[in-house]
Amino acid sequence: MSTTIDVPETSKVTKGKAVVVGPTRPGGWKKGIAIMDFILRLGAIAAALGAAATMGTSDQTLPFFTQFFQFEASYDSFTTFQFFVITMALVGGYLVLSLPFSVVAIVRPHAVGPRLFLIILDTVFLTLATASAASAASIVYLAHNGDQDTNWLAICNQFGDFCAQTSSAVVSSFGAVVAFVLLIVMSALAIGKP
């Protein structure tokens, strides 16, 4: 990364330098960031859709039942997990739709428009992805540990497979969250530095 160059109104020298440097390294590190952006988006798509699919297929029925309970756990036992599946699918869909804009940023590394568009939408979907990942994580934590004061019992002793599947979905979704943070930071650097 080069140093920060502030552009006050009068410094024609700095501006001139930027113009001169540009053509010698067409694109330069901005193109590299755009390519990393594209690859990160592919990874985030896999993480988000994988999380949605893993959570959506989580279902475990125990091989015994009583008169009052049939022991079955699936993702739609919890409203939070339903929310998780829907938002992760939404996030995956957004990421797929954002790929063309990422390609535009690769082709025209110095264009600010596409990056600005992406950074704003990325921020919104980062919030959505984080919210669903964190809320599902807190439910998974409860399922593992229970809560003594409210007498909520841990269910993971019985529903081991269900817990393992939902836990891995949560981990995968946090992968998408990390990707979003990196995407936003990279876009901000590409926009901000001359």
Place this chain on the structure above:
Amino acid sequence: MSTTIDVPETSKVTKGKAVVVGPTRPGGWKKGIAIMDFILRLGAIAAALGAAATMGTSDQTLPFFTQFFQFEASYDSFTTFQFFVITMALVGGYLVLSLPFSVVAIVRPHAVGPRLFLIILDTVFLTLATASAASAASIVYLAHNGDQDTNWLAICNQFGDFCAQTSSAVVSSFGAVVAFVLLIVMSALAIGKP
């Protein structure tokens, strides 16, 4: 907002125009955005610290008990609520420390450095704030509605005050989340547009 101006290497005309426009409106809308940034940060500080304090003081003991249970609910009954108090205090602290940088952006509206610094840290703390707000929200939802399949009973019938207090803390924390999203979008616009 003006229209997007792409700056390819050759368009000296556009660059010249930007230089001419600058001095006639010193600062201009960027200064306005910086001032709004400062005000939003003050609001977000109030929201984050208010949420931490509200959650941290939530405590309700019912006026009866049995041999086995003393009916008391406080924020440290739930690991998630402890996490909530800690992260909201952290977010509030970060926001206080970020105020000087916001002031620098007001004084020098065209400087990119402070805004870039703020947008990156804002993204990190947006993720932190969203995670704690959403995880606390999912616990509050469980406390209100319970969960039939896992036999977790709703506790809000008994602990009405506790539930009201934690709910308002969650609402307040989502106020901070919205403020962060706006801060990031505004910073991105201020960096990206000439």
